[in-house]
Amino acid sequence: MDQYEELIRIKKMLKLNNSDLGSLIGKSGDTFRKAMNRKSLTDHDLKALVKSIASMNLHNNEDERLAIENLLKDIRKKVRKNRSDIVHKILSEEDESKLKDVLRNDPEYRDLFIKDDETKDVPVNQPLEIFQTKNGSQYEELANGKYVLTVPLVPVRAQARYVYEFTDAEYIEGLTKVSFIVDRVGVGVYRAFEIQNDSMDDDSKRSITSGSYVCGRELSKHHWKDKLRINHYNDWIIVHQDTILCKQIIDHDVEKGIITCHSLNTSPEYQDFEINLNEVKQLFNIISVQNMRV
Structure with a gap:
């Protein structure tokens, strides 16, 4: 099941509609529906959407909470992989290493260097x-x-x-x-x-x-x-x-x-x-x- 299919499953599970979800990322219900059908939402929109759903505590049980949490984790993995792939495609190995040394301590690029099990160790103000x-x-x-x-x-x-x-x-x-x-x-x-x-x-x-x-x-x-x-x-x-x-x-x-x-x-x-x-x-x-x- 891909991320869009899982998002549709969660939408039905929480009894939300396209207008509800679209409003969380500044889109009309119809625009959101079309984007879902085309699977054309940006990684940022997907991440912001699921993050908002998680913060609203709409789940009714532990299974629903875990479904939302796991989808958010999958989206974060995809974002990090996409960024990493771009770096690999445009830079030589030596240049890539130099760029990573520069960016490693930049908060805007920090999640590129965080492993899935390391997020919990990041200071809450970072x-x-x-x-x-x-x-x-x-x-x-x-x-x-x-x-x-x-x-x-x-x-x-x-x-x-x-x-x-x-x-x-x-x-x-x-x-x-x-x-x-x-x-x-x-x-x-x-x-x-x-x-x-x-x-x-x-x-x-x-x-x-x-x-x-x-x-x-x-x-x-x-x-x-x-x-x-x-x-x-x-x-x-x-x-x-x-x-x-x-x-x-x-x-x-x-x-x-x-x-x-x-x-x-x-x-x-x-x-x-x-x-x-x-x-x-x-x-x-x-x-x-x-x-x-x-």
């Missing part, structure tokens, strides 16, 4: 692979199964400018970068924002304290016409027409296009308020927080 998404986010795969996601940071001092220049690719590229540990490779636009007040600090574990960095995944505007998934995503970054807010969204009137914003801090100065989505430029659901210790 990347197995580094790759860039089409939206500009960088991922480093770690040996513990997680990823380091590096994204542009919008600090407090830059937020007034960001409101007006968030569509300028050159401006975004020039922003400082910051990294977060995440469970899987995501699809979409990611940004980090610095928090500038204590409106989301209620002294609980869910607090987002002043000075913290949060990482958010953008929710495209065409999704705003549907009910926001406010029960699934608790905390949001709202890029308003003249400011940037970090709030919970506790209600969404789809017909009127109005959201109700809520602060965790119960101080009287942080009352709930409404915003018309016509005044909003971007929405990000927060996926990771680096809280500033106080």
